[in-house]
Amino acid sequence: MAKILIVEDEIPINELIKRNLQSVGHECISVFDGEEALNEISKKNIDLILLDIMLPKIDGYDVFQQTCGVPTIFLTARNGLTDKVQGLKLGADDYIVKPFEMLELLARVEAVLRRTKKVSDSFELDGLHVDFPSRQVYLDGDLIECTPKEFDLLEVMINNRNIALSRDKLLDLVWGYDFIGDSRTVDNHIQKLRSKFRLEDRIKTVYKLGYRLEV
Amino acid sequence: MAKILIVEDEIPINELIKRNLQSVGHECISVFDGEEALNEISKKNIDLILLDIMLPKIDGYDVFQQTCGVPTIFLTARNGLTDKVQGLKLGADDYIVKPFEMLELLARVEAVLRRTKKVSDSFELDGLHVDFPSRQVYLDGDLIECTPKEFDLLEVMINNRNIALSRDKLLDLVWGYDFIGDSRTVDNHIQKLRSKFRLEDRIKTVYKLGYRLEV
DNA sequence: ACAGATCGTTACAATTCTATGACATGAACA
DNA sequence: TGTTCATGTCATAGAATTGTAACGATCTGT
Secondary structure (H helix, E strand, O other): OOEEEOOOOHHHHHHHHOOOHHHHHOOOEEEEOOOHHHHHHHHOOOOOOEEEEEOOOOOHHHHHHHOOOOOOOHHHOOHHHHHHHHHHHOOOEEEEOOOOOOOHHHHHHHHHHHOOOOOOOEEEEOOOEEOOOEEEEEOEEEEEEOOOOHHHHHHHHHHHHOEEEHHHHHHHHHOOOOOOOOOHHHHHHHHHHHOOOOOOEEEEEEEEOEEEOOO | OEEEEEOOOOOHHHHHHHHHHOOOEEEEEEOOHHHHHHHHHHHOOOEEEEEEOOOOOHHHHHHOOOOOOOOOEEEEEEEHHHHHHHHHHHHHOOEEOOOOOOHHHHHHHHHHHOOOOOOOOEEEEEEEEOOOOOOEEEOOOOEEEEOOHHHHHHHHHOOOOOOOOEHHHHHHHHHHOOOOOOOOHHHHHHHHHHHHHHOOOOEEEOOOOOOEEOO
16 A cells, blocks of 8 residues: 655654554554654655644644655644645645544545555455446456445445444445435445445444444 | 643542543643643643633633643533633533533543544453454454444443443443333343453452442 | 436345343342 | 342343345436
8 A cells, every 4th residue: 555654743643543544554654753754755755744733843844845745634733823834735735634533534545645646546355356546346357337326335435444334424424414314225235235246254244333344 | 541631720629530530541630720721731742621711810711722722621610601601612622511420521531532533542451452443352362243232331341440330320321311121231241241351350340339340 | 208227215034132030149247 | 157138140032233125216318
């Protein structure tokens, strides 16, 4: 997957981000101040930088000037120096306001990596090959027809693999609206995914909650 | 765990909160007026602030303006300056009305910390590893199947570790207020936890009351 | 307007969970 | 030590949840 540099001086946050990115398959390097950050940027092929603005030694603003075009997502405090940051946001690939939800961060990381082509545009698991740009799915090399909803759901499951996702969460992420009343819509689409893409053993049901894609 | 700043001028209340938060593993700093509060905020990496509104020297309202986005829970008197406070509530992560129940405060603290990702998403004890996002439990590295009630109860016990929890309290926290039935239900589920997760020595029974998870 | 595809809903079967009761064991107290 | 009440332990019936298939409404392209 991608090599991601996490520049964040609060150790618990840094480690939490690291754990989550690693769990979806990325390689992570944690640094805790701007000096270390510039060090890593110069010597390694970093694919993406998560950059806190408030940093010891050299602040995020100055680090950003020297990233030489490496894609960057800013992590900004709720009411930080918004005026200064505002300008930066234009140059950055994305920014996210703390405190943020981890699922949101993961989604943005994937989006930037895909946009900047630093991540393979596809996903492999067992004999399954999912190609995101073309929205096509192959099983053992054979193209499997895939409806829009099926693909959207599959994509969300892949981007949030190893996380228990409630039905409500899935409705939010895939259907995009708050669902009223109870229906078996999610269940039925999950069922489609399982049988169509041979994911019976990979998509676990989390009883009374929802589903989880295990890789 | 997390570093929590308690800003409360009534010494007994301040100390009570401190004792309880420490017993579940948090690091606490007690201050008794707004001036001290700003001092601590500026020099240390505070993860969460519990902020009384009525304070000597500088009041909670003014302190909040300078927290630089550190998550904050307000402690408001029932008939405080509700008009002024009302506005604050929008910016705060949560608020709780005095007099409050300690368990309620603990629950809100955990909720905010998890929401703002200042607390780890997993819990370790002896060979037991509990992963909250995936809702999976490992014992000596092996995945142990876990029912919803088992996981919910385990989570509550972990979040309120070192605190004696009555059966009624557990029924409230895990089953929900509207549960009608035998309180032996709790006993049976505790038994499951003990045998399944090798917690025989960790979950103590508090005679005539309930149970306590000791770490 | 028609044919074909997609998708939300429903119904029923299969599965999983859990509250409960019965009995055994243990703690408190006189 | 004996009595009483509280808790540990286990099995099971019934409730709750999910799997599965089929249906009809809606949409799309012709």
